[in-house]
Amino acid sequence: MSSLPLLGAPDKKKPKLTVYTIEECGSCHLKTKHGFKEGDFVHKREGQCHSCKGNLMITMIYAEAVKVS
Amino acid sequence: MVFPLGLFPSDNPILGNPLVSIAIFYGPLALLIIYGQRIQAWMILNDVSRSVGKLKLMKEKGRKEAVEFVTGGSNAKVDEFAPRIDQFLEYFTIMPVDMDPSGVVGKIEHIMTTRDDRMKAEIRKLVPDADPVRASVIENLIEAASALNFIYKVVRHFYLIGKKTSSMFILAQLQMIMPMVLLEADALTGAIDAFKKAQPLGDGIGPMVVGRLMLDDEKKEVARETVYSQTELKGRKVYLLTAKGPAGNVGQPGNGIQKMVEELDIKPNAIIMIDAALKLEGEKTGEIAEGIGAAIGGIGVDRFKIEEVASRHGIPLYAIVIKQSIVDAISVMRKEVAEAGDKTREVMERIIEEKTKEGDKIIIVGVGNSLGVAQ
Ligand SMILES: [Zn+2]
Numbered sequence: 156m157s158s159l160p161l162l163g164a165p166d167k168k169k170p171k172l173t174v175y176t177i178e179e180c181g182s183c184h185l186k187t188k189h190g191f192k193e194g195d196f197v198h199k200r201e202g203q204c205h206s207c208k209g210n211l212m213i214t215m216i217y218a219e220a221v222k223v224s
Numbered sequence: 225m226v227f228p229l230g231l232f233p234s235d236n237p238i239l240g241n242p243l244v245s246i247a248i249f250y251g252p253l254a255l256l257i258i259y260g261q262r263i264q265a266w267m268i269l270n271d272v273s274r275s276v277g278k279l280k281l282m283k284e285k286g287r288k289e290a291v292e293f294v295t296g297g298s299n300a301k302v303d304e305f306a307p308r309i310d311q312f313l314e315y316f317t318i319m320p321v322d323m324d325p326s327g328v329v330g331k332i333e334h335i336m337t338t339r340d341d342r343m344k345a346e347i348r349k350l351v352p353d354a355d356p357v358r359a360s361v362i363e364n365l366i367e368a369a370s371a372l373n374f375i376y377k378v379v380r381h382f383y384l385i386g387k388k389t390s391s392m393f394i395l396a397q398l399q400m401i402m403p404m405v406l407l408e409a410d411a412l413t414g415a416i417d418a419f420k421k422a423q424p425l426g427d428g429i430g431p432m433v434v435g436r437l438m439l440d441d442e443k444k445e446v447a448r449e450t451v452y453s454q455t456e457l458k459g460r461k462v463y464l465l466t467a468k469g470p471a472g473n474v475g476q477p478g479n480g481i482q483k484m485v486e487e488l489d490i491k492p493n494a495i496i497m498i499d500a501a502l503k504l505e506g507e508k509t510g511e512i513a514e515g516i517g518a519a520i521g522g523i524g525v526d527r528f529k530i531e532e533v534a535s536r537h538g539i540p541l542y543a544i545v546i547k548q549s550i551v552d553a554i555s556v557m558r559k560e561v562a563e564a565g566d567k568t569r570e571v572m573e574r575i576i577e578e579k580t581k582e583g584d585k586i587i588i589v590g591v592g593n594s595l596g597v598a599q
Contacts, residue, residue, distance in 0.1 A: 172556070174421075174423055174556050177562075191421070191423065193421055193422075195596075196422065196424070196469070196470035196596045196597065196598055197424055197428075197432055197435070197469075197470070197596060197597040197598065198435055198436065198439060198469075198470075198597065198598040198599060199470075199598060214436075215557075215562040215563075215565070216423055216424050216556075216557065216562070216596060217424075217556070217557045217558060217559045217561070217562035217563075218423075218555070218556040218557065218558055218559065219558075219559045
């Protein structure tokens with residue numbers, strides 16, 4: 156009843172967030188994005204790149220709002 | 225007598241009576257004048273009690289998640305661990321007297337270190353086989369759960385006092401600050417989800433930017449849970465300092481810098497600090513701002529020490545901050561913040577080029593929680 160907004164409507168809707176892990180190849184800088192799995196951390200070495208055998212490393216882990224289409 | 229708005233036909237024997245129409249029209253008005261405040265008080269009470277209920281749910285979630293994480297989901301251990309965790313949630317810290325403020329920072333540091341030691345020892349006793357990451361997650365979870373517990377108890381206290389004394393003004397004050405309180409509690413609840421999975425927090429952007437530069441060099445521990453390494457950048461000798469990841473630590477950058485400058489005899493020509501900063505509502509998440517001074521939050525011990533060392537040795541302090549809301553800072557890092565990392569490094573390199581010359585020594589500090597960020 157109370158806490159009625161004076162101007163406009165309050166932002167009540169929270170976007171649903173999904174967490175992604177971004178891997179990057181040290182040589183060809185190819186980026187791959189997949190869902191976060193437990194044990195991932197930033198700067199973790201993830202073996203070899205599929206296309207050039209360079210070293211893969213996790214460069215980012217972030218949450219992104221899922222777009223509802 | 226005038227019939228208000230001519231609503232009632234004058235040929236109706238009851239409604240046509242002028243006294244009745246006066247009663248119908250002015251009755252509610254009189255009621256509102258006499259009982260208006262009470263109705264308002266009742267509405268405020270309702271609103272506040274709903275918020276108190278929400279806080280209670282959040283507090284219970286915090287406790288439940290902490291217990292679940294410690295027991296690893298096995299019900300058999302709940303009876304053993306739950307009472308210990310409940311005890312943690314009630315831990316308190318008494319801040320030193322500040323009537324005579326000289327030397328108070330040292331006392332605060334001593335108390336906070338003791339608290340930290342005690343917490344860590346208790347967690348080791350509780351889960352002796354936990355690796356550093358897991359132990360730090362438990363510590364962070366308990367910290368968040370006890371903050372939620374504290375918020376709930378304080379709000380409930382004022383709510384009950386307001387109800388008991390039927391003081392609308394206590395309740396109204398509570399209602400006024402409630403949106404801020406709920407925002408903070410929301411942030412803590414979001415933090416719990418990130419802690420559990422050891423995902424990097426928004427606050428981890430400092431350790432992320434600095435940690436990237438430390439990857440190939442030898443890391444030495446310079447203060448509790450704080451590491452440094454040395455490298456070469458744009459012809460300058462660069463010393464990088466940050467909390468030790470991927471466990472959830474903030475380290476002791478104050479002690480670290482002090483030791484590097486005064487004991488290890490690294491006399492830097494500049495100190496650059498990279499940290500997350502709270503944005504004002506309306507500012508963009510992930511915006512980068514530059515400034516002067518020690519960019520570090522917390523209770524103030526580290527900032528004090530860094531300012532002391534810097535001013536004693538005449539070292540300029542440069543700050544780069546990445547803006548985010550309180551919720552973003554302690555929940556999983558947002559995309560905008562993670563993507564600001566590269567730009568932050570560009571800004572840092574520009575400051576190095578503009579403010580120092582080749583051959584200079586520079587200390588670069590990545591301030592923040594290193595959860596889920598290695599170096
Ligand atoms: Zn590659």
